[in-house]
Amino acid sequence: MGRPPCCDKANVKKGPWTPEEDAKLLAYTSTHGTGNWTNVPQRAGLKRCGKSCRLRYTNYLRPNLKHENFTQEEEDLIVTLHAMLGSRWSLIANQLPGRTDNDVKNYWNTKLSKKLRQRGIDPITHRPIADLMHSIGALAIRPPQPLALSPNGGSTAYLPAPAALPLVHDVAYHAAGMLPPMTPAQQQQQVVIARVDADAPASPTTEHGQGQELKWSDFLADDANAAAAAAEAQQQQVVLGQYHHEAAAAAGAGSGVAVHGAGSSSAAAAGGDDGGIVGVGGGGGDDRAAEFIDAILDCDKETGVDQFIAELLADPAYYAGSSSSSEMGWGIGLLNAD
DNA sequence: AAGGCGGTCAACCGCCGGGAT
């Protein structure tokens, strides 16, 4: 059983706040501060849950909140931070003075993710959707097998191939000095992945020849929807392929390398991106998923990415100065293209 | 004019981590 409710729901008002309620809450917080939200409703004369009061205050009544539209710089920062942190909205919002996590989350869900998708960028992985399809193709010719170059020397023996494929930003980040230099093991891993990638079909639209004509959907024999999903994926490849090549050309050499990539072991990247693929391609159970996540966390520590992110977040000025589109990858450049 | 529809955003819900006891 979960914990009991924080308040007596029968006697608690829900729904939109009235100006009178806002005034009461504001009057109370301005004189008493915001400690112990559980007692706030009673002391402020409100028939609201303490959590509701806290939410109303932090998201709407708190001083110094911005209520105007997001600026281009804010958009850039959100995209960049989302690429690195995923949906950790509070962390992202901390880097945007006057914005709340709810603001950022809503803005992402309603505007930015859509904008990215329209540009052919997967808003979860921040990689070109066509490139994701390409990676799935690579999965088909390299089924799960013991990995010779396991980043932590063994515990991830069955790490499936896509887990090692890079986030689109990674190489650009290395090049820009925003990520620590790759270790020899990581570089060697890149060579292996690059070779596998080279073995994969050269173009998303290429008709596969004889021999290795395996598709990722072949791994979904039990899934009645697999054929339809594969067909849809292929269609997306065709539609997005053109964009993919144009975007790669426009983004310059650095991002181009990232796209076709030679991998790094950015944990955040592999985590958000390929966790789902593990389940699809390998049909792995919870154990495999847990192993995969452990490997990501290990990688995080080994590469220093976790430390890097911590330092980055501690120094907003540094980050703001680094957000030029060419360095920060697909999302930003494309958003700025508007 | 009216109903349908999609977008936006405030608010709610349930879970989790950490401090207090």
Add this chain to the structure above:
DNA sequence: CATCCCGGCGGTTGACCGCCT
């Protein structure tokens, strides 16, 4: 050490609004 409680978080919901047919 175990339990309780609170604040915080991310995901989701639903009311509202404007546009379209």
